Amino acid sequence: MSETRILTLVGSLRAGSINRRLAEAAAQTAPADVAITIYEGLGELPFYDEDLDVPGAVPAQAEALRAAVAEADALLLVTPEYNGTLPAVLKNAIDWASRPYGAGAIKGKPVAVVSASISPRAAAWAHGDAVKSVGVAGGIVVESATAQFATIGERFGQTHPARDAEALSQLGATVHELVAAAKGARISA
Template sequence: MSETVSSKVLVLVGSLRAASVNRLLAELAAEVAPEGVILERFDRLGELPFYNEDLDTEDAPEPVVALRAAAAAAGAALVVTPEYNGSVPGVLKNAIDWLSRPYGNSALKDKPAAVIGVALGQYGGVWAHDETRKTLGIAGPRIVDGLELSIPGASLGDKHPRENAEVTERLRDVIGKLVAEIG
């Protein structure tokens, strides 16, 4: 597969922390992706201004233009996120708000998307993942049914997610199924 829109997956990580376990999970996702598929992480979520329709013009801020370009160049989206106070991290919600415009014709419109992640607690971020799926789905992409992976942080301990064979296999399955949905 050549490097085309269909072979790229935009990855958004809902944590800005450099040592985030969700960032490590995103790295593992890139490692287990099918041959020829590129998972491209957009690492500039912290640079996005809060969504403001007054800024959403032809002269939108450069980080917004870059985010939308990355989304347009992708055939699918993968969101990897923790749970903050039972919900979506603000930086991720803000990125989704920017990606939802222009209304009805966003850069991710109708592209397949999945939400996964690691969070403290016994449910691994299920609430945040469900809320992210809802918000992201309204923003334009098509949320792929059944692609879920919510990992309780305690199950990883202090190890990299790749050291957990079950997590690695489940992630490989999610990525393979997401890529298979690219039209």
């Protein structure tokens, strides 16, 4: 069977962010026949603007994101919570991937959401908003492929999530469920 490709979009742009480290740890849990890539460049993506989304005017960064999403078998979103919701950079990526309306690269794509926050709520609002946005955009949220991490400053402040057995177990289960959904989607296509 061919390799399953998962594209990871991280909502935090900070190089040392714990959310990015969670994405890196998730990639380490992938089986041998699964490639997980963390997308670089969300910070360079211009805000979605319909005036830019016309033939000949679509920014190269948006075209690159759309192509990467289209080539992936599934998406893994890793989101912190900023002011009670998902970061603008992640919402913007979903917006670009959802267009053209009804036929965007995200349409019909299995998507898992991992959320993490310094609060005890584990970025629950950001998680919910990401699920809602992906669903409206046409992605298929894999409800069983989820992980939420609370008080990450304390938990992962000194230790990479890749060295936390419980975190690896949760991330591995998320990746496993997402891969199963991607393979199922491929079979039914």
